Amino acid sequence: MQLGRRGGAAGHRNGQGEASMSKVIYEKDGRIGRVTLNRPDVLNAIDDELPRALADCVERANADPGVHVIVLSGAGRAFCAGYDLTAYAQTPAPTTSAGHAVGPDEGLCLHDEDTELFMSLWRSYRPVICKVHGFAVAGGSDIALCADTIVMADDAEIGYMPTACGVPDDGDVGLSDRAGAGETDAVHRRQDQGSRSGEARTGAEIGRPGEA
Numbered sequence: 001m002q003l004g005r006r007g008g009a010a011g012h013r014n015g016q017g018e019a020s021m022s023k024v025i026y027e028k029d030g031r032i033g034r035v036t037l038n039r040p041d042v043l044n045a046i047d048d049e050l051p052r053a054l055a056d057c058v059e060r061a062n063a064d065p066g067v068h069v070i071v072l073s074g075a076g077r078a079f080c081a082g083y084d085l086t087a088y089a090q091t092p093a094p095t096t097s098a099g100h101a102v103g104p105d106e107g108l109c110l111h112d113e114d115t116e117l118f119m120s121l122w123r124s125y126r127p128v129i130c131k132v133h134g135f136a137v138a139g140g141s142d143i144a145l146c147a148d149t150i151v152m153a154d155d156a157e158i159g160y161m162p163t164a165c166g167v168p169d170d171g172d173v174g175l176s177d178r179a180g181a182g183e184t185d186a187v188h189r190r191q192d193q194g195s196r197s198g199e200a201r202t203g204a205e206i207g208r209p210g211e212a
Contacts, residue, residue, distance in 0.1 A: 033061030040076025078134025
């Protein structure tokens with residue numbers, strides 16, 4: 001079944017090698033491919049376009065033999081505050097190819113599509129370093145935990161708060177269908193480091209001996 005939430009391309013490129021779609025910016029800096037989430041007015045919250053734009057930037061970095069490492073960061077006061085619930089509340093509900101409203105199961109498929117795009121970081125041929133400041137929570141933690149290495153400010157916070165209410169991370173659902181057992185276990189270990197209990201933890205707390 002085809003779902004009708006997304007439309008069009010994520011953007012086009014200008015002559016300087018940057019993404020003209022400002023929600024995610026790509027810049028080549030020597031041997032570094034810098035990928036920046038760029039919705040600072042909403043703490044880089046995730047909307048329909050950001051996951052695809054992020055994956056496009058990762059693809060560009062991997063296609064360039066001059067890029068040896070990807071550095072992922074967020075513009076403004078935070079890395080990523082999760083999904084932009086205000087934006088989703090103001091947009092029409094997604095529909096199936098037959099024009100019917102999407103139910104819970106189909107909605108999970110749409111979320112799974114986003115997670116697959118985030119996983120472009122995990123599968124990148126170039127190592128990915130994620131710089132976290134402010135917050136990397138909910139969907140933002142999903143993005144950060146796909147990187148090879150996370151560098152956090154001492155006062156930055158990471159976590160998936162809905163799990164505190166018994167709500168699973170939907171990004172985990174179907175992960176084993178997309179990745180091998182070893183890959184799945186590795187992602188879960190990273191989620192343990194980011195606190196799967198739902199309580200956000202700071203970079204200083206995670207950096208304490210025995211905490212990570």
